[in-house]
Amino acid sequence: MVGEGKGSPTLTPPSSLGKGCTAEHRAPNLFQQVFTLFRDVRPGSDLANFQLSPIFNMPKSQLQCYGESVYCTSEDILSRCGRGKTSLERFVAVVAWTISTTRPVIFGWAPFNPVLGETHHVSRGNLNVLLEQVSHHPPVSAMHATDEEEKLELVWCHYLAPKFHGKSVKAKIKGKRQLKILSHGENYEMNSPDLYFNILPVPGAVWAGSVSVLCKESGLEAELIFYKGQSFLGFGGNSRLIKGKIFHSQSSNILYEIAGQWDSSVILKDVQSGETSLLYDARQTILNLNTPVVKDLQGIRATESAVVWGEVNKDILEGEWEKAREDKREVEERERSLRKERSCRGEEWVPKHFSVSQNKEGQWECCPLEPSVPPAPIIVPL
Numbered sequence: 001m002v003g004e005g006k007g008s009p010t011l012t013p014p015s016s017l018g019k020g021c022t023a024e025h026r027a028p029n030l031f032q033q034v035f036t037l038f039r040d041v042r043p044g045s046d047l048a049n050f051q052l053s054p055i056f057n058m059p060k061s062q063l064q065c066y067g068e069s070v071y072c073t074s075e076d077i078l079s080r081c082g083r084g085k086t087s088l089e090r091f092v093a094v095v096a097w098t099i100s101t102t103r104p105v106i107f108g109w110a111p112f113n114p115v116l117g118e119t120h121h122v123s124r125g126n127l128n129v130l131l132e133q134v135s136h137h138p139p140v141s142a143m144h145a146t147d148e149e150e151k152l153e154l155v156w157c158h159y160l161a162p163k164f165h166g167k168s169v170k171a172k173i174k175g176k177r178q179l180k181i182l183s184h185g186e187n188y189e190m191n192s193p194d195l196y197f198n199i200l201p202v203p204g205a206v207w208a209g210s211v212s213v214l215c216k217e218s219g220l221e222a223e224l225i226f227y228k229g230q231s232f233l234g235f236g237g238n239s240r241l242i243k244g245k246i247f248h249s250q251s252s253n254i255l256y257e258i259a260g261q262w263d264s265s266v267i268l269k270d271v272q273s274g275e276t277s278l279l280y281d282a283r284q285t286i287l288n289l290n291t292p293v294v295k296d297l298q299g300i301r302a303t304e305s306a307v308v309w310g311e312v313n314k315d316i317l318e319g320e321w322e323k324a325r326e327d328k329r330e331v332e333e334r335e336r337s338l339r340k341e342r343s344c345r346g347e348e349w350v351p352k353h354f355s356v357s358q359n360k361e362g363q364w365e366c367c368p369l370e371p372s373v374p375p376a377p378i379i380v381p382l
Contacts, residue, residue, distance in 0.1 A: 009306035087218035142366035299377030
């Protein structure tokens with residue numbers, strides 16, 4: 001849980017197909033990063049509670065990365081989801097939007113693990129997005145986003161399960177994403193691909209795994225496969241391929257086939273007619289994205305990610321690695337101190353914006369306490 005002090009926010013460019021965050025941040029050389037990782041961890045280690053050195057950190061929190069995948073787009077692809085005339089048109093639009101939430105990842109960088117109670121609140125046009133870190137061990141993040149004009153609502157609950165496997169790190173992203181098109185009474189459920197960091201023989205980061213999109217109201221379902229790509233000794237191969245299909249859940253009758261690259265273009269093929277069309281163009285959606293800016297400084301909470309990690313962000317951007325290590329340790333020590341104080345008083349921390357529970361399978365579930373998200377003091381320029 002973050003403390004009462006309030007510093008100044010430091011906002012950085014989102015990850016995109018253009019320069020993005022790489023234009024402002026240069027991490028230490030790769031050899032130094034790999035040496036540090038092998039020195040600090042062992043094969044089979046559970047990395048959920050592992051504290052990375054700042055040389056591995058990008059200047060932003062994991063909450064911001066989750067949020068950016070929703071509010072940082074070149075075109076408003078989310079609003080299209082509710083504008084389709086038929087349930088099939090809307091479903092196809094949701095599939096395209098789901099692909100758009102996959103963003104480029106650079107090897108050697110990782111966002112900060114949010115502290116308990118940390119929040120991130122940003123608006124893009126009529127879309128208001130609010131995230132909160134509702135658990136620290138394990139790290140569970142909740143998101144609520146609403147667009148009252150388009151009658152859209154998003155509810156996400158994410159938690160990472162990273163493990164070190166000697167030559168790679170696999171970050172399994174557990175949890176559920178929901179997109180509700182309120183004007184049509186439709187609820188879409190989906191998950192996320194997993195993230196792989198390959199250390200040897202060739203360093204790199206790739207999204208891989210199976211993603212399901214399901215709408216029970218229309219009986220439609222999609223399966224998307226993100227491929228790691230075939231290579232020889234780590235060289236060559238395309239690690240950004242995506243293939244899939246859209247079909248009726250009950251009959252398994254395939255309506256469309258999907259193929260392409262999530263960082264380029266994805267094609268939709270009508271199985272019956274053989275006709276093809278462009279489903280998703282990454283260059284129109286996630287290229288050279290705008291950096292969020294502060295609209296109302298007084299309205300920013302002390303719990304805001306850009307404030308909690310503000311000083312560390314500045315240190316990283318300026319290449320002050322020793323100071324970054326000290327400032328990061330200060331944030332983490334403050335978190336441990338608050339946790340210890342609550343334990344001594346017998347208090348249990350409760351999220352401010354979500355109710356949190358675990359189902360019989362041990363899966364985390366998050367439900368927003370308010371029906372809508374208010375406009376934020378941080379905005380994305382249109």
